Amino acid sequence: MKKERIMIFDSTLRDGEQTPGAKLNASEKLKIALQLARLNVDVIEAGFPISSPGDFRAVQQISRKVKGPVIAALARAVKEDIDCAWDSIKDSEKPRLHVFLAASDIHMQKKLRKDPDTCLQEAVQAVRYAKSLTQDVEYSLEDATRAREDYILRVVEAVIDAGATVVNIPDTVGYAVPQEFGRLIHLINTRVPNINKATISVHCHNDLGLAVINSLTAVENGARQIECNINGIGERAGNASLEEIVVAMKIREDHYPFETGINLQEIYRTSRTVSKLSGIPIPINKAVIGTNAFTHSSGIHQDGIIKDKRTYEIINAELIGGQAAQMVLTARSGRHAVRHQLESMGYNLNDEEFKRLYERFIELSDKKKEVYKEDLEALLIDVSFAEPTYELDYLQTISGTKTVPAAVVRLRKGEEKLEEISSGAGPIDAAYKAIDKITQINIRLENYNLRAVTRGVDALGEVSIKINHEDKNIIGRGVSTDIIEASVKAYLDAINKLINMVAYNNNNK
Numbered sequence: 001m002k003k004e005r006i007m008i009f010d011s012t013l014r015d016g017e018q019t020p021g022a023k024l025n026a027s028e029k030l031k032i033a034l035q036l037a038r039l040n041v042d043v044i045e046a047g048f049p050i051s052s053p054g055d056f057r058a059v060q061q062i063s064r065k066v067k068g069p070v071i072a073a074l075a076r077a078v079k080e081d082i083d084c085a086w087d088s089i090k091d092s093e094k095p096r097l098h099v100f101l102a103a104s105d106i107h108m109q110k111k112l113r114k115d116p117d118t119c120l121q122e123a124v125q126a127v128r129y130a131k132s133l134t135q136d137v138e139y140s141l142e143d144a145t146r147a148r149e150d151y152i153l154r155v156v157e158a159v160i161d162a163g164a165t166v167v168n169i170p171d172t173v174g175y176a177v178p179q180e181f182g183r184l185i186h187l188i189n190t191r192v193p194n195i196n197k198a199t200i201s202v203h204c205h206n207d208l209g210l211a212v213i214n215s216l217t218a219v220e221n222g223a224r225q226i227e228c229n230i231n232g233i234g235e236r237a238g239n240a241s242l243e244e245i246v247v248a249m250k251i252r253e254d255h256y257p258f259e260t261g262i263n264l265q266e267i268y269r270t271s272r273t274v275s276k277l278s279g280i281p282i283p284i285n286k287a288v289i290g291t292n293a294f295t296h297s298s299g300i301h302q303d304g305i306i307k308d309k310r311t312y313e314i315i316n317a318e319l320i321g322g323q324a325a326q327m328v329l330t331a332r333s334g335r336h337a338v339r340h341q342l343e344s345m346g347y348n349l350n351d352e353e354f355k356r357l358y359e360r361f362i363e364l365s366d367k368k369k370e371v372y373k374e375d376l377e378a379l380l381i382d383v384s385f386a387e388p389t390y391e392l393d394y395l396q397t398i399s400g401t402k403t404v405p406a407a408v409v410r411l412r413k414g415e416e417k418l419e420e421i422s423s424g425a426g427p428i429d430a431a432y433k434a435i436d437k438i439t440q441i442n443i444r445l446e447n448y449n450l451r452a453v454t455r456g457v458d459a460l461g462e463v464s465i466k467i468n469h470e471d472k473n474i475i476g477r478g479v480s481t482d483i484i485e486a487s488v489k490a491y492l493d494a495i496n497k498l499i500n501m502v503a504y505n506n507n508n509k
């Protein structure tokens with residue numbers, strides 16, 4: 001059966017940019033617009049040009065440089081706004097003027113202090129004027145879901161007569177509930193005599209968390225354009241999330257006999273780009289694109305996923321261009337899950353190697369509740385699988401603003417336990433000096449690097465160092481949630497390698 005095409009109108013750069021705290025400059029807007037074109041949205045609402053000279057320039061640049069989607073600019077129903085919007089988009093290969101005016105009594109009376117007939121006249125005049133500039137004119141009835149139905153029907157018919165090719169029904173304050181909104185769209189679709197000359201669009205805000213379901217219900221009742229934003233950003237609680245809408249239609253195509261032109265593979269990248277440039281983080285549990293959307297934590301779920309992904313996963317991360325589902329390993333995950341995760345990362349350890357790694361995994365999962373792939377990788381680096389000469393048995397350091405930094409270090413060397421104390425420029429320096437006293441090896445520290453390898457405040461720190469002994473340079477690495485411990489492990493790792501190297505050279509002389 002041929003599916004009906006739903007147009008996706010992206011307003012991330014206009015309504016999305018109205019998110020408190022989000023401000024994008026012209027080059028950031030252009031980057032996002034280019035990415036939206038790769039995502040293959042049908043319309044990019046690039047901005048509200050009259051609102052500032054910066055916004056005007058951003059819309060103009062997008063209109064000139066972004067090919068593919070229609071480029072829309074927003075304007076109030078006044079000549080000055082429409083002229084400004086037109087100036088900004090006239091160089092686009094597919095320009096659209098988007099004109100809006102209030103439709104609810106509360107907006108008309110309290111905000112505009114105008115009566116409905118005056119507003120209707122202004123709407124018609126504005127659409128006629130916009131139409132004299134371009135073919136593609138969209139008209140929005142602001143706050144439609146709190147407007148009187150008979151007035152909505154009159155306005156929709158009049159603006160279509162005046163030349164509007166798209167009529168947009170916004171739920172401006174996110175007040176509608178699905179059945180009621182669906183009924184309104186059905187009413188417009190069946191009662192407005194000239195409705196076949198225009199596309200019905202919807203634009204839902206998320207104040208009650210219903211923006212996506214309202215949009216989908218509208219489509220079931222005759223809407224053929226959905227206005228939505230990447231990551232659902234927008235005024236107050238935001239707008240309908242583009243990614244949730246298109247993925248819901250895809251995953252439940254048995255229910256929704258529609259299709260969009262969206263290139264699903266670009267969703268992940270678009271979502272991350274918008275978040276990075278707007279500075280608005282993606283909630284961790286956000287449907288479709290939140291980090292946890294593809295993360296399995298409970299032991300029962302992990303077991304199910306290992307046996308068959310479909311047990312607990314309805315969306316495949318690869319569908320949206322994301323990374324395959326992650327299992328967050330915890331102390332309760334069990335050997336099977338840890339081994340499975342390692343194998344999926346390409347590591348096939350023998351039983352002895354796995355035993356050592358698993359011991360370290362249990363130690364780590366005690367300190368750090370969740371163990372990610374990157375943590376396992378860091379543990380693999382740490383477990384060198386060669387017998388070390390010195391192992392850390394005990395470490396205590398003191399440091400502070402008015403204290404001389406000092407360290408007590410105890411190392412195991414076979415059956416022996418060797419302990420030393422030292423002061424230093426800082427706790428790490430003190431610990432290194434204490435180790436030097438124990439090993440009696442003359443070492444110069446050439447290089448020291450620390451980086452967080454995993455997420456969160458309890459992230460693992462990886463220390464990599466370079467030491468020099470006589471003519472040899474040796475790299476050592478250590479990993480721990482405690483950076484001083486990671487530093488000491490890195491130092492010992494380098495010393496153990498040095499000892500092995502010297503022994504090897506002596507044996508082969």
Ligand code: KIV
Pocket residue numbers: 015100140141142143168170171172173203205
């Ligand atoms: O929410 C709204 O009503 C709008 C219109 C300008 C379309 O953003």
Ligand code: ZN
Pocket residue numbers: 015170172203205
């Ligand atoms: Zn809006």
